[in-house]
Amino acid sequence: MDREIAIAGYYEAPSKRKSGRDIFDWLSEAASGAMRATGVEKAEIDGLITNAALGSGGSPFWSILAAEALGMSPGWLESVDIGGGSPVAAIARAGAAIKAGFAETVLVAMADVPTIEPKKQVGYRVEFEEAYGPAGPPGLFGLIVNRYKHQYTDPGEAMCKIAMTQRRHAELNPLALLRTPMTREDYYASKIIGEGIRLLDCVMHCDGGLALIVTSGKRARQLTDKPVYLTGYSESHNFDAANPLPDVTKTGFSISGPKALAMAGLRHDDVDQLQPYDDFTVALVLAVEDLGFCAKGEGPAFIAATDLSHLGKLPLNTGGGQISAGQPGLSAGMIQPVEAIRQLRGEGGDRQIPNPKNALVTGIGYVNYLRNWNTSVAAVLEV
Amino acid sequence: MEGKERPVPVPTSITRRYWDSVNAEALAIPKCGDCGAVHFYPHALCPNCMSPNLGYVPVSGNGTIYSYTIIRSPQPAFKGMEPYAVVNVELDEGVRIMANVRTDDVEKVRIGVRVKMIYEQSTDDLKIPQFVLA
Numbered sequence: 001m002d003r004e005i006a007i008a009g010y011y012e013a014p015s016k017r018k019s020g021r022d023i024f025d026w027l028s029e030a031a032s033g034a035m036r037a038t039g040v041e042k043a044e045i046d047g048l049i050t051n052a053a054l055g056s057g058g059s060p061f062w063s064i065l066a067a068e069a070l071g072m073s074p075g076w077l078e079s080v081d082i083g084g085g086s087p088v089a090a091i092a093r094a095g096a097a098i099k100a101g102f103a104e105t106v107l108v109a110m111a112d113v114p115t116i117e118p119k120k121q122v123g124y125r126v127e128f129e130e131a132y133g134p135a136g137p138p139g140l141f142g143l144i145v146n147r148y149k150h151q152y153t154d155p156g157e158a159m160c161k162i163a164m165t166q167r168r169h170a171e172l173n174p175l176a177l178l179r180t181p182m183t184r185e186d187y188y189a190s191k192i193i194g195e196g197i198r199l200l201d202c203v204m205h206c207d208g209g210l211a212l213i214v215t216s217g218k219r220a221r222q223l224t225d226k227p228v229y230l231t232g233y234s235e236s237h238n239f240d241a242a243n244p245l246p247d248v249t250k251t252g253f254s255i256s257g258p259k260a261l262a263m264a265g266l267r268h269d270d271v272d273q274l275q276p277y278d279d280f281t282v283a284l285v286l287a288v289e290d291l292g293f294c295a296k297g298e299g300p301a302f303i304a305a306t307d308l309s310h311l312g313k314l315p316l317n318t319g320g321g322q323i324s325a326g327q328p329g330l331s332a333g334m335i336q337p338v339e340a341i342r343q344l345r346g347e348g349g350d351r352q353i354p355n356p357k358n359a360l361v362t363g364i365g366y367v368n369y370l371r372n373w374n375t376s377v378a379a380v381l382e383v
Numbered sequence: 384m385e386g387k388e389r390p391v392p393v394p395t396s397i398t399r400r401y402w403d404s405v406n407a408e409a410l411a412i413p414k415c416g417d418c419g420a421v422h423f424y425p426h427a428l429c430p431n432c433m434s435p436n437l438g439y440v441p442v443s444g445n446g447t448i449y450s451y452t453i454i455r456s457p458q459p460a461f462k463g464m465e466p467y468a469v470v471n472v473e474l475d476e477g478v479r480i481m482a483n484v485r486t487d488d489v490e491k492v493r494i495g496v497r498v499k500m501i502y503e504q505s506t507d508d509l510k511i512p513q514f515v516l517a
Contacts, residue, residue, distance in 0.1 A: 133458065
């Protein structure tokens with residue numbers, strides 16, 4: 001892929017639990033923060049894209065309300081509703097609109113307030129899942145962990161290492177909410193939600209907002225001396241949908257991961273940082289396998305053998321990921337690209353990766369009925 | 384989901400026929416009249432070939448646990464019931480269904496274990512499928 005889709009700058013609002021702040025308060029902070037960071041004026045922004053949020057009340061007019069809240073009159077407007085995959089997907093959609101000539105400078109602004117406006121699940125979930133008390137996503141992922149353990153090996157130690165590695169990174173990230181050092185003993189002492197999933201395997205909801213400016217390569221190079229380019233991108237949704245008996249340990253990353261890397265012309269060994277969507281630690285075990293870093297079933301061995309620290313061979317979620325930074329609802333998928341961009345610009349502070357040239361970033365959305373997650377978004381960012 | 388009351392299924396235009404079969408204690412699953420594929424939960428079109436020509440075929444109620452979790456920290460509506468088993472059961476007829484296994488010993492709920500469907504009263508006028516160890 002050419003260097004025609006670029007990110008000129010970003011902003012991440014400090015997340016907060018039970019903030020009491022309106023969702024558009026967060027969105028406004030994120031939007032103005034990204035504009036300040038890039039020097040882009042309101043008049044220049046001709047596209048706006050946001051995320052369908054847990055705290056949106058299910059509004060079918062969400063992007064319209066967002067534009068109104070921001071006082072913007074964009075020539076291109078969109079809301080992305082593919083769950084946690086929405087923010088990474090929004091960067092690609094903004095890029096596609098730019099390449100098509102529909103817009104030149106797009107504000108990608110994400111916010112959510114899940115801790116003050118929890119929303120009920122709708123549709124078939126009440127009929128076929130919620131009546132059985134699966135305890136939400138932790139229970140649904142417990143079903144995946146136990147099947148994985150049955151088919152391959154116990155991923156528990158790998159999950160512990162992921163949790164500890166990311167917490168260590170969060171200690172070095174002033175914006176992370178969970179920064180208390182975590183030992184192996186702490187991990188194993190944390191309570192079991194559903195067998196296979198401990199509290200420290202899970203994300204914690206918080207309120208927050210993040211935004212960035214996507215523009216043409218040419219304009220980005222005028223705005224900043226540190227543009228970051230989207231050089232590879234692929235999505236996979238509703239993986240293996242027609243199969244009534246799917247392998248729940250396999251995900252759509254087996255399709256979108258290799259495609260995104262190939263588009264960027266990168267091999268796995270070339271990847272300087274892995275910033276994968278982390279709703280649960282086991283998601284990263286499955287992700288490293290399906291993205292192609294190792295064979296199916298070898299994720300735990302790969303994770304055990306690989307230095308995942310910011311100074312290691314494959315730096316993993318160097319800001320602490322969502323699990324230690326906090327998950328601002330459906331805007332949380334922006335944590336991964338923002339951290340990747342921060343690192344690529346050399347703005348990683350105490351957790352700076354030495355001279356990274358690229359990043360593999362992912363997004364995950366929704367968990368299907370007795371399957372794995374629905375949406376597997378993979379993107380390559382490069383300087 | 385966050386509330387104190389247990390969620391109750393509300394049949395839709397797509398799922399009413401399924402819930403009627405459950406209430407009659409003769410659970411039936413959708414089967415495509417064109418390609419023959421079975422699926423679950425019920426859709427309006429066959430997920431395999433997108434045909435609307437769906438019939439319902441009864442199941443034996445026998446199945447094998449494909450996966451499970453034991454809930455130890457439930458949401459408010461299920462507090463006091465823990466520990467309880469949430470299972471993904473593969474019915475002998477080739478679909479998977481979520482339910483609980485009603486047992487005094489959740490340690491016996493493991494992958495590969497055979498189970499048998501029972502019908503549990505959810506509300507005065509609605510039953511839901513559940514399982515016991517076979």
